[in-house]
Amino acid sequence: MTMDERDFTSASFYKFLGEHKLMGSRCSSCGALHVPPRPICTDCHGEEMEWEMMGGDGTLLAFTTIHIAPTAMIEAGYRRDNPYCAGIVKLDEGPAISAQILKVDASQPDSIAIGTRLHVAFVQRGEDELQRTFLAFQP
Amino acid sequence: MTTRKLGRGVAIVGAGMSKFGAFPDKTTRDLFVQAFQEMHASVDKGLAPEDIEAIYIGNYSSDLFEGQGHTGPIMADWVGLLPRPATRIEDACASSGVALRQGIIAIASGLYDVVLVGGIEKMTDLPTERVTDTLATAGDALYEIPAGFTFPGFYAAMATAYMARYGATPETFMRVGLKNHDNGALNDKAQFGASIRQVMDSKIARAKAKGRPVPAWADEMAFLHDDAANPVIAWPMRLFDCSPISDGAAALLLVSEDLARSFSDNPLYVIGSGQASDAALHDRADLTSLRAARLAGQQAYEMAGVAPQDIKVAEVHDCFTIAEIMATEDLRFFQPGQGCKAAEEGLTARTGPRPINTSGGLKSKGHPVGASGAGQVIEIWKQLRGQAGERQVTDADIGLTHNVGGTGQTCVVHIFERR
Numbered sequence: 104m105t106m107d108e109r110d111f112t113s114a115s116f117y118k119f120l121g122e123h124k125l126m127g128s129r130c131s132s133c134g135a136l137h138v139p140p141r142p143i144c145t146d147c148h149g150e151e152m153e154w155e156m157m158g159g160d161g162t163l164l165a166f167t168t169i170h171i172a173p174t175a176m177i178e179a180g181y182r183r184d185n186p187y188c189a190g191i192v193k194l195d196e197g198p199a200i201s202a203q204i205l206k207v208d209a210s211q212p213d214s215i216a217i218g219t220r221l222h223v224a225f226v227q228r229g230e231d232e233l234q235r236t237f238l239a240f241q242p
Numbered sequence: 243m244t245t246r247k248l249g250r251g252v253a254i255v256g257a258g259m260s261k262f263g264a265f266p267d268k269t270t271r272d273l274f275v276q277a278f279q280e281m282h283a284s285v286d287k288g289l290a291p292e293d294i295e296a297i298y299i300g301n302y303s304s305d306l307f308e309g310q311g312h313t314g315p316i317m318a319d320w321v322g323l324l325p326r327p328a329t330r331i332e333d334a335c336a337s338s339g340v341a342l343r344q345g346i347i348a349i350a351s352g353l354y355d356v357v358l359v360g361g362i363e364k365m366t367d368l369p370t371e372r373v374t375d376t377l378a379t380a381g382d383a384l385y386e387i388p389a390g391f392t393f394p395g396f397y398a399a400m401a402t403a404y405m406a407r408y409g410a411t412p413e414t415f416m417r418v419g420l421k422n423h424d425n426g427a428l429n430d431k432a433q434f435g436a437s438i439r440q441v442m443d444s445k446i447a448r449a450k451a452k453g454r455p456v457p458a459w460a461d462e463m464a465f466l467h468d469d470a471a472n473p474v475i476a477w478p479m480r481l482f483d484c485s486p487i488s489d490g491a492a493a494l495l496l497v498s499e500d501l502a503r504s505f506s507d508n509p510l511y512v513i514g515s516g517q518a519s520d521a522a523l524h525d526r527a528d529l530t531s532l533r534a535a536r537l538a539g540q541q542a543y544e545m546a547g548v549a550p551q552d553i554k555v556a557e558v559h560d561c562f563t564i565a566e567i568m569a570t571e572d573l574r575f576f577q578p579g580q581g582c583k584a585a586e587e588g589l590t591a592r593t594g595p596r597p598i599n600t601s602g603g604l605k606s607k608g609h610p611v612g613a614s615g616a617g618q619v620i621e622i623w624k625q626l627r628g629q630a631g632e633r634q635v636t637d638a639d640i641g642l643t644h645n646v647g648g649t650g651q652t653c654v655v656h657i658f659e660r661r
Contacts, residue, residue, distance in 0.1 A: 167398035189390040201389035212477040
């Protein structure tokens with residue numbers, strides 16, 4: 104299956120992430136861009152979509168530094184005394200998306216500023232065959 | 243927007259709840275039985291349980307919390323209501339607020355005259371990280387949770403957006419926790435029946451008894467800034483900004499308006515109901531307000547024909563302290579960006595002009611997620627009937643409940659009137 108033939112699903116989105124591509128779907132009817140991709144346009148209900156690759160630049164809209172982590176992040180090595188940053192990033196193309204924020208000092212949240220310019224990064228989590236690529240951003 | 247009206251009037255004529263807290267030897271059905279019994283006893287003119295025609299149960303995730311699914315018929319069975327139809331409603335932390343709405347709609351449709359609405363949750367069997375995982379399933383498991391977000395994390399992110407936009411500080415949020423603990427100290431059903439000062443005093447007493455160094459906090463704010471006593475969960479949300487992990491149940495008896503006086507001397511009439519949905523947090527235009535809450539509130543005000551200033555007492559969904567501030571703006575009690583100032587100035591205190599969460603709120607009363615929406619109604623029931631004891635606000639004739647599911651993907655608002 105060529106890249107353009109992939110379904111507009113989360114499986115395709117994560118497969119693209121594994122190829123270090125942040126992809127969205129653009130509605131052929133009204134031009135609205137959806138990241139993550141959707142098969143039905145929430146702006147016009149159109150059902151014709153095309154894949155579009157994001158440039159990877161964006162701005163931090165909101166964030167937190169998490170000390171009490173979920174199991175998946177504990178397995179990735181995070182702890183009460185080793186927090187990580189999660190945030191919402193507005194892409195230059197318009198849509199916003201949730202991502203881990205790397206290369207900021209999560210133990211000093213006052214040092215992290217909304218409005219910071221970020222670039223896409225790709226982070227591996229999980230062991231062996233469960234290893235997957237997840238979306239991240241960093242300054 | 244078209245103003246929607248109920249097909250016929252609906253009233254609440256009974257309300258009861260278990261204590262909220264951690265109960266290792268009780269399951270959801272035990273807690274629901276307690277709530278049902280208290281509800282039954284609260285019906286002024288008596289209830290024959292066989293007159294109940296249908297049951298709606300709000301329950302978020304007993305499947306993951308206690309390995310029990312399909313809780314609707316089980317709750318109906320345990321209070322002796324088989325073979326009546328029993329339906330479980332799942333809308334995350336708004337489950338029983340939405341179950342209430344479904345019960346109202348069922349009576350308004352004319353199908354039933356007498357309906358039992360319940361809310362249940364048993365969260366404390368699991369270790370904290372698995373509670374965190376289970377709550378996270380109310381977010382978007384495909385696109386939000388892989389970023390590392392937890393529920394405290396989502397609301398903390400809203401808090402950073404709110405701080406950046408309106409100039410609030412972590413101390414602003416602490417004021418909400420202090421107030422709600424003050425209120426919960428007066429509620430014998432509350433998980434924390436203690437003010438922050440009382441929490442501090444008990445920690446000091448325990449340190450003295452065990453011969454440990456005695457903490458020397460100058461005041462409550464010093465305690466709340468102490469990383470050991472009040473650790474960061476997800477910055478800027480600390481432990482005392484977060485509602486606790488709780489077990490609990492609540493039960494409400496709904497009847498058609500024409501039957502209300504045959505059950506109760508002081509029924510609560512449901513005059514407004516609204517509900518709306520929203521996307522994942524990152525897919526919203528505004529991170530400092532919940533659109534679904536604004537819409538649900540607007541629907542409820544329009545149905546009721548009342549304005550925000552007519553609401554004398556409100557229970558709002560303070561799962562985290564930032565959430566209460568946003569709620570007071572989304573419900574138009576205060577202008578956008580003014581909710582933080584209102585909290586700082588004490589306007590939302592029990593004795594202030596705009597009492598919010600006189601029960602102690604989810605923060606102090608506890609947050610057994612599927613039971614919280616119905617639990618909020620119990621405080622309004624008590625306040626409007628003059629049965630709130632030391633917490634009683636004066637001249638309360640109209641009250642409101644605001645119940646949020648997840649990060650605001652579901653919001654449901656109800657308005658009640660004493661006549």
